Amino acid sequence: MLNKNTKILIQGLGKQGIFHSKLMENIVVGVNPNLKEMGFPVYKTIKEALSKHKVDWSVIFVPAKNVKDAAMEALSNNLNIVIITEGVPVHDTMEILKNKDKNIVIGPNCPGLISVDECKIGIMPEHIFKKGNIGIVSRSGTLTYEIVNELSKNGLGQSTVIGIGGDSVIGFDFIDALKFFEEDKETKKIILIGEIGGNLEEEAAKFIKNNISKKVVAYIAGRSAPEGKKMGHAGAIISKNSGRAEDKIKAFESNGVKVARLPSEIVKLL
């Protein structure tokens, strides 16, 4: 999905956008309501930006209430998008996804993705990654860094790491990532990091059994979470009959995917 030649546009040059734009090498242009002095040209609209620059992806840092407009603007200009912003109303997310057509939407409420030593889109701390052949897809941010750090320390490098986000409705999900990793020559093994809430993990488990030949190891956070409470992430909530960690773990195990009990166990299971 990404390589050294991927060109990124950044939407939203507030505090977070400005800070993280300096840590993404592939940014070529920015879009913001007010023009700012940055290390790259900034325009007020994507249309203007694209009239002068070639771009593949947009990374969105605009405030939650403006994400829908920003995402629609990017999609109508045929860009793939990564929505970093947390707090996007779920109805807005559903509208965005209804209009995505063939473009990729990653997020919202995600840290982005990185193809190690090639290209990073988002806020992941680059220094913890080490080039290798393990693909990772995760609903979490810092838990992903924790696990990447463990892998790197043990000499197990990563190919591409994708944070799909913590909301209840997201774009690019586990199955999309698994399809990508199955086709990706750089990836030999896959780690799936899930958490309580929804049933994306259960669907992924079934998909793996029938479609994925590469080895997959899973880790699920939230075994101790109580029912009915959102645990930080809008999508991390157990309802009466769905979303429990133990059901996700059962789904993986019954479909041939080993599940680590502790993050440190992941290395052993690989």
Added chain:
Amino acid sequence: MKLKEYEGKKIFKEYGIKIPKGKVIKVGDVYEKGDFIIKAQELQGERKKRGLIKDVNKDTIDEEISSLFSKCNEILVEEKVKVDKEYYISITIDRLKKRPVLIFSKRGGVDIEDVDSKDITKIVIDNGFFIDKVNDIAQKLYKIFNDYDCELVEINPLGLNKDGFVALDSKIIIDDNALFRHEEFYSKREDLNYVELDGNIGVIGNGAGLVMSTIDIIEYFNGKVANFLDLGGGADKEKMIKALEILLKKKVKGIFINIFGGITRCDEIANGLVEFKNKVPIIVRMIGTNEEEAREILRKNNIEMVDSMEEGCRKIVENVK
């Protein structure tokens, strides 16, 4: 954000959905004596099972209302509506389809999750979808669902009599992320980043998944966690102090702090921590900018800093025993 039954019914009425006549009372409020249903207005489900919904008449109403006020602050006193049949209807979000869905069941009055799937009709709403029998009410529910940014709008039971449909109960959940555009509810919003649990080990971390995982590991080592607390990104000294104050109010016996931050200023956090050093055992695991400076600060103040999350979890459980 969950709305109370009477709040939801008020919205139903505004949108033209029939509701029983009723009045919400607080302790000391005047009410009529008669044949009514009295319902405690609280957010937890299964009220009938828990004795929070009672059938009363003019002889029993005073005693029952008194008794019910010992369990809640607001009571809905409602006329009894006779219905011939009860259904279930709701609009909610299907996380797999990433679209709203309309759910309708011939079996009203019971928990929908207990109903056999053959008795449930689930229809994905793509562009406004009509179901013959429930056309009118489905349209109104969908309008409420959209106008109020709902995660769920549910009527169970939905009663049917010769006058049409009547909403005998109401369950509305508004998306917390959308409260900024619903002034009337915004001030009552809850903080998603702190959840009280019932143990005695405090947990503070940055990132929901990381905090959930930390809690899992402490419990794996047989500790009992007192809370979930996510500092979010860019935690600083003030945020850390606030977080510790919340935990200490809860009388925890020990605290484990787990921060994995590329950009988090560890020395800042360490400086916030030292103010609490003698209150309870604190174990810290921090990875981020200025780790070494932080390590020095903590060492000088006898606060233990560990290298790994699992080590920290194991140690805090030991310290609290």
